Amino acid sequence: MSMHPEPLTPELLLQAYARGYFPMADSADDPGYFWVYPTRRGIIPLNGFHLPHRLARTVRAAPYAVKVDTDFPAVITACAEPTQHPQRQSTWINATIRDAYTELHRLGFAHSVECYDATGALVGGLYGVRLGAAFFGESMFSRATDASKIALVHLVGRLIAGGFVLLDTQFVTPHLKQFGAIEVPRARYLELLFDALPRRADFYGLAPDAPPELVLQSITQTS
Secondary structure, three states: OOOOOOOOOHHHHHHHHOOOOEEEOOOOOOOOOEEEOOOEEEEOOHHHOOOOHHHHHHHHHOOOEEEEOOOHHHHHHHHOOHHHOOOOOOOOOOHHHHHHHHHHHHOOOEEEEEEEOOOOOEEEEEEEEEEOOEEEEEEEEEOOOOHHHHHHHHHHHHHHHOOOOEEEEEOOOHHHHOOOOEEEEHHHHHHHHHHHOOOOOOOOOOOOOOOHHHHHHHHHOOO
8 A cells, every 4th residue: 555644735746746756556546645756757858759640630630629628637537547548457546646636737737638529528638737847747548549649749739839848758658659758867857857847838828729730830840
């Protein structure tokens, strides 16, 4: 059991992220949490984001309505569903973590990107934390083809347009490698983090309902 004596408050979360830590839980049923401080950290260089041609065409075709911050609680709840992670039967997102990040969202430090189908159903998305010009991607989910990938593309376009300089993915997975994710040593990550924290960035540099053309234009101007 991953018990921790300190309540997971928004203030504690922000202090931890500013030092390179993030919390996880052993399972959804475990009320505790523990701090993770990887020796190697996953990032997606925003000036080296790789957008596969097929996915670019899909984003341009706009099979889903992409929105920002319209239902953060639904996104983090969906990310916590074990069915979204075929490699494991449990999730590291428990009620303690879900409540803390939802409060961070209310305070303006956590954001979600969501994909809705033609019926209005939430079919994919992601969420993360913003501090300075750094965005810490936490988790994503998909219930329909390419939904989480489209959300990621919209996130990256938004971050670039808003002047962000660091996109932290925590770990590198084969899924993220296709987008240019790399591993960096902890010392290098902290350099990037401490450079990003005092900078100003605007998550709404693109309008919440920015069309795919603007998102893709933001990416192609940088990559």
